Each structure stands twice: as C-alpha cells, then as structure tokens.
Amino acid sequence: MDPTTPSFLGKKFLMDVVAVQATAICDLHVTLPDAKHATELLRRAALGGDVALGGSRRVTKQARHCGLVCDPPTVRSLASRAPFPSRKWIAY
C-alpha cells in the first residue's frame, strides 16, 4: 500500500508509534578509555563467574589482542539458549 494514499492518510490515529519490548531492560553504561581497560574488566568479571564474554568480530579481535580468550563456539552455544541459565551478567 502506498503510504501517501488517502486510505492511509485518512485514517484516524490515536498514537503514532507503539513499540514492544517484552522485557524491560536497564543498561549500565561504562565507558573506558581503551580496549585494554574494557577487556580487563570483563576478564576479571569472567573469572568471578559473572560474565560470559563473546563478541562481534571487532570486539573479539580487541579482546584477543588484550590476551583475553574468546571462544566463539562457546558464545554461540550460549546465544542459542535463552534464557541463559546461570550467569548473572553476560557481556558481549
């Protein structure tokens, strides 16, 4: 349907946009000066059992550069299961 057609424009709308977010999420934003600081924080959190670390190609590359092991199969396995069973935080 052409969005400029009268049938669309002529409709009465009470709301412009409705969005669905099944689970409300609060983001805690931490911005660190470089990849090394970021991955070190993640590494320590991972050691504490709080974090499973994975990443996009860029993030993974950065993490590996900093000596942090990223195991893509493990991460993919985690990603394939929802909800995640045991970790409190999963940074990715």
Place this chain on the structure above:
Amino acid sequence: MDRLLREAGPYTCHPGGSASNVLRAAARFGATTRLVGARGDDANGELYAKSLRDAGICTEHLLVKVRDASGAELSTAACCVISHNNERSMRTMFADTARLEVSELREDLFKSCKYLFVSSYACYFEGMLAKLVDVGTGVGCRIFLDLGSFEIVNAYSDQIDLIFGKVDICVCNEDEAAAFSRLHAGVQDPDGAYDEAARWMLGHGVKVAVVVTLGERGCILYERNGDQDAFVKTLHAAVDPEVPVFSIRPVPGMRSAGECCSHSRKAETSTLLFGSRTWQARRRSSLWVPTWMTSRSSGSAERLAR
C-alpha cells in the same frame, strides 16, 4: 560485578533496548508514543518506567510483574554495557526477568497506532514475533522491524523469513546483513552482502525499504523501486568522521538526529529511521522532520531545528 563496576569508575544507568530508543527519539520529534512490555517491581523497573514517562512516552501498558506462575520473584533485566571507542555490544540474562507473554498481546494494545516497532529479539520468546506482526497488521499498523543481532539472524531466520511479507521497513547492521546474505544467497563477499540482503528482503515482501547501518560510516538506504526486488540505493555518510554516527553516550537532545533520512525520496521511508540505530546520527545543514509530524507538531519541529 557491582564491585568491578565501582572500580571501573563512573557509570550511568539508562533504559535499554531498541524499543525504548525508538520511542524516545520519536517522542523528541513530537510523535505520540507508547511502550508495551513488562518490568519487575524493583528499582531498575522504576527507573525504566520513570525515564520513559519523563520522555513523554505512554507507559500505561508497561506491566509490573512481581512473581511468575510458580511463585518465583521476578526482576527487571539489567545489562552491563562496557565499551570504548563507541564500540559495544551486549547481552542480557533473561532467566528471572519479568516479561510480556505471547498470550498478553491483544489488538487493543495496537489499535489506532500508525507504526508498530518490533525487534527480532522477540524470537527469544516462542511465537512472539509472528504474533506481534499478525496482531499489528490486523489492526492496520505499519511494521518496522529491527533485525537485532547477527546471532538472531543465524539462529532464528526461519521465524524471521516468515514475516517479511508484512514488514514495511527493515533495518539491520553490517553483521546482520552479512549473516543474512550468507544464509539466503550464499554471498561471502562483504562488498556484495548488503545489496544481496536488501534484494532478498525486498524480493520477499518488505514493502518500503531496507536500511543497512554502517556505524561511523553512516548507512545505506535501499528503497523499493517497483514490484519486484529492484531498489534505489543511496549511501548516507557521516558528516564528521571524527564524530561517530552511533554513540552509546546519552546525546543531549535529539536535534542531531535525522541525517541518515534527510535525503530519502519518500517520507514514509524516513518516518522511523531516526528512531532506531540512526537516532544519534548527526544532522546535515538542516533537520529533516517527517511530514506526518510536521502537520501536527510544527512547533516541536521548529524548536528542534534551532
């Protein structure tokens, strides 16, 4: 993690998720907006709801859930976003979080709404994505789909493919477009992946446009041109390469949004682009405002353009 966060330095807490980002951006442009979802009865949930209300978003249908059917206590999901250089990604643990159930999706939640924004993250909840699209289109909403994550594309393409015929606008990032092309067209070459992803989506029913976001490089807009899979392709580059198109830092005001949609041929294509991953794009010389908003919200448009 709490201790580590304290050691890391100052951090801020914001409502997360693409849905809330879309609504906050749209509200800044003067649109009337509503969020449908669920939260826990806790501090994070309160913060989430208050922030949305402060942004002018209707939270009447943001349900507060205390316990699940088994009596287990529910909470609001929290996601730790650790970043540098504006590169980040994240994942949230949903195990004990309050959530909207598929059975709670009713027509009256969406009736008389122009646009329904859905994310492919809904695939995490069985039947949610298809039900959302069905209910939304059933009451005349236009559907805006965010592919969400390349892992979602890889893991749930069977669910996503089924709804393209009802989607008006689809937005994805580079990784998602590449994953999509690998799955559907066997394309391994990144240079051709975005075109093929858009061609496949438009050929399988996306009605208006596909947007591939490119991070700091801007975005590519593929607008349908005719009945088949032909498209008009335009690249919308970042104005200032030193300033990332996307930043997780809160942007003071939304007046910088809109660059990526400022040259769209059709107003319809652009109406929601500012609300998703392009919402923090820097503007060019003037702010583009969707026509359907200026007719009712010219005051807001003028205020934003200053």
